[in-house]
Amino acid sequence: MPSDTVMAMTELKEAAARSQRRAPSSFALKQVMAITGIIFVAFVVIHMIGNLKVYAGEDSFNTYAAWLREVGYPLIPKQGILWALRVTLAVSLVLHMASAITLWARGRRARGRHRRRGMKGFSATSARAMLPGGVVIFVFIVVHLLDLTIGAIVQSGTYQGPEADGTVHAYANLVASFSRPWMAIFYALTMVIIAFHVEHGLRTVLQDLGATGRRFRKLWTILGGIVALAIVLGNAAIPILVLTGVIA
Amino acid sequence: MRVELEIWRQASQTAKGAFERHVVDDATPEMSLMELLDRLNDQIVGQGDEAIQFESDCREGVCGACGVTVNDDPHGPVPNTPSCRQHLRSFGEVRKLRIEPLRSGAFPVIRDLVVDRSSLDRVIRAGGHVDVAAGTAPGADSLRIPYEEAELSLDFAACIGCGACVAACPNGSAHLFGGSKLAHLALIPHGEQERGRRAEAITETLDAEFGPCSTYGECVKVCPAGIPLSAVAAVHKERLRGVFRGRDN
Ligand code: HEM
Numbered sequence: 055m056p057s058d059t060v061m062a063m064t065e066l067k068e069a070a071a072r073s074q075r076r077a078p079s080s081f082a083l084k085q086v087m088a089i090t091g092i093i094f095v096a097f098v099v100i101h102m103i104g105n106l107k108v109y110a111g112e113d114s115f116n117t118y119a120a121w122l123r124e125v126g127y128p129l130i131p132k133q134g135i136l137w138a139l140r141v142t143l144a145v146s147l148v149l150h151m152a153s154a155i156t157l158w159a160r161g162r163r164a165r166g167r168h169r170r171r172g173m174k175g176f177s178a179t180s181a182r183a184m185l186p187g188g189v190v191i192f193v194f195i196v197v198h199l200l201d202l203t204i205g206a207i208v209q210s211g212t213y214q215g216p217e218a219d220g221t222v223h224a225y226a227n228l229v230a231s232f233s234r235p236w237m238a239i240f241y242a243l244t245m246v247i248i249a250f251h252v253e254h255g256l257r258t259v260l261q262d263l264g265a266t267g268r269r270f271r272k273l274w275t276i277l278g279g280i281v282a283l284a285i286v287l288g289n290a291a292i293p294i295l296v297l298t299g300v301i302a
Numbered sequence: 303m304r305v306e307l308e309i310w311r312q313a314s315q316t317a318k319g320a321f322e323r324h325v326v327d328d329a330t331p332e333m334s335l336m337e338l339l340d341r342l343n344d345q346i347v348g349q350g351d352e353a354i355q356f357e358s359d360c361r362e363g364v365c366g367a368c369g370v371t372v373n374d375d376p377h378g379p380v381p382n383t384p385s386c387r388q389h390l391r392s393f394g395e396v397r398k399l400r401i402e403p404l405r406s407g408a409f410p411v412i413r414d415l416v417v418d419r420s421s422l423d424r425v426i427r428a429g430g431h432v433d434v435a436a437g438t439a440p441g442a443d444s445l446r447i448p449y450e451e452a453e454l455s456l457d458f459a460a461c462i463g464c465g466a467c468v469a470a471c472p473n474g475s476a477h478l479f480g481g482s483k484l485a486h487l488a489l490i491p492h493g494e495q496e497r498g499r500r501a502e503a504i505t506e507t508l509d510a511e512f513g514p515c516s517t518y519g520e521c522v523k524v525c526p527a528g529i530p531l532s533a534v535a536a537v538h539k540e541r542l543r544g545v546f547r548g549r550d551n
C-alpha cells in the first residue's frame with residue numbers, strides 16, 4: 055500500500071477511536087437543560103412572589119396557601135393544578151439532573167487527563183459551582199418538602215398539616231420552622247446558591263437556545279442578574295426576619 | 303535577563319511526558335515566547351541534546367500554528383494574543399515559566415509541545431466550507447451583501463484555528479471554533495443552500511470529538527482573533543434552525 059494511504063487510514067482509525075457518537079446528543083441534552091431550567095426559574099420567581107404574602111400577615115398567607123389547593127375549582131378538581139405543577143416539576147427535576155450529570159461527565163472526558171488549572175473570574179467560578187450548587191439545591195428541595203409540605207423527619211415540633219375543611223397552617227409552620235436557627239440559616243444560604251445558579255444558568259440559556267443578538271444578550275444578562283437578586287432579597291429575608299423576631 | 307523554564311518533554315504520543323528544567327541566562331525583554339524557545343534550543347543543541355519540538359510559522363499572529371500553555375494560560379499570560387506575539391517584556395516580574403502543550407483530550411501530544419489538532423480540521427471538513435460548484439466569478443454587483451453584515455461575517459471569519467479556545471475550556475469544548483465558522487457562513491449568501499446540513503454536520507462533529515459548553519467564558523479570554531461568546535450561541539442557533547426547517551438549506 056502506498057504510504058499516504060496507510061497514513062490516511064491510520065488517521066481515520068484514530069479519529070474513529072477518539073470520536074464517540076452518543077445518544078442523546080449533547081445538543082439535545084443542552085436543550086433539555088435550558089427548557090427545564092427556564093421552567094424552574096419561572097417557578098422560583100412565582101413561588102417567591104407568593105412568599106411575599108408573608109409580609110401581609112398570617113391570614114393573607116394562609117388564604118393564599120389554601121387558594122393554591124383549589125385554584126381552578128370547580129372546572130378543575132381541587133388540588134388539580136397543584137398536582138399538575140408537582141408532576142411537571144418532578145419530571146423536570148429528574149431530566150435536569152440527569153442531563154447535568156451526563157454533560158458534566160462528557161466534559162471531563164473530552165478534556166482528558168490534564169485538567170484546566172488557574173481559572174479566575176466570575177463566570178468561570180459560577181460555572182464551576184453549577185453542579186455542586188445543584189446538588190445543594192436538590193438537598194434543599196428534599197428538606198423543604200419534608201419540612202413544610204409533608205411534615206416529616208425534619209419538621210418543627212408544632213407542624214400541622216392541612217385540615218379536612220381546607221384550613222391550612224402554613225404561616226404557623228413557617229414561623230415554627232424558621233425559629234430554629236440552623237434551619238433558617240440553611241434556607242437563607244441556599245437562596246444565595248440558587249441566585250448564583252440562576253444568574254449563570256440564564257446566561258447559559260442564551261447559548262443553548264442560540265440567542266446571538268448583541269442587544270438581546272445584554273438585556274437578558276441584566277435581567278438575569280435582577281431575577282437572581284430578587285430571589286435572594288425576596289426569599290432569604292423571610293427566615294432571617296423570623297429568626298430576628300420581626301415575623302412571628 | 304535570566305528566565306527559569308519548566309518545559310514539557312514527551313518523546314511520542316504514547317510515551318509518558320514530564321517537565322524538564324532549563325535556564326536561559328541571556329534572554330531579552332524583546333524576545334517572544336517562540337524566540338525564547340529558539341534561544342533555549344540553541345543552548346540544548348549546543349550541548350548535543352535533542353531540540354524541543356514546538357510549532358510556529360508566521361510568527362505574526364495570522365497562521366494559528368503556534369500555541370503553548372504558559373503557567374496554565376493557553377498561548378500565555380497576555381490575553382487574546384497568540385504565543386508568537388507574547389513578549390517577555392509584557393510578563394511583568396514573572397521570570398519563571400512553565401511551558402506545556404495546549405491541553406485537551408481532542409489534542410493528543412505528538413511530541414514535546416506539538417499537538418495533533420486534526421480534530422479541528424475534521425470540523426472544517428464536516429461543514430466549515432462552501433460546497434457548491436462556483437462557476438465563473440459573478441459580477442461584483444450581482445450579489446449584494448449589506449456592509450454591516452459583511453463586516454460581522456468577516457469578524458467571525460477572523461478565527462485562525464489555533465485551538466486555544468479548546469485548551470482554555472475545562473470541558474474541552476470547541477464551540478467557539480465551530481460557532482465562528484457557522485456564524486461566518488450563515489451571514490453571507492454563499493452556500494446558503496446547505497445551511498441546515500452544515501449546521502448538522504458541524505454540531506455532530508463537535509459533539510463527537512469535543513465537550514459541551516457550560517459558559518465558563520474562558521475561550522474568549524484567550525482567542526487571538528477576539529471571537530465573541532455569541533459565536534457559541536451561533537452553534538445552537540444554526541442547529542435549531544436546521545431542526546425546525548428539516549431541509550438542507
Ligand atoms: C431551583 C432549582 C433550579 C433552577 C432554577 C435551575 C436553573 C438552571 C438553569 C436556568 C440552567 C441553565 C440551563 C442551560 O441552558 O444549560 C441550569 C443549569 C444547570 N443546572 Fe440547574 N436549576 C435548578 C436545580 C438544579 C439541580 C437540583 C441540579 C442538580 C444536579 C442542577 C444542576 C445544574 C447544572 C450542573 C447546570 C449546568 C449545565 C451546563 O451548563 O452544562 N440544577 N440550571
Ligand code: FES
Nearest residue numbers: 359361366368386
Ligand atoms: S506562528 Fe502564526 S500565529 Fe503564531
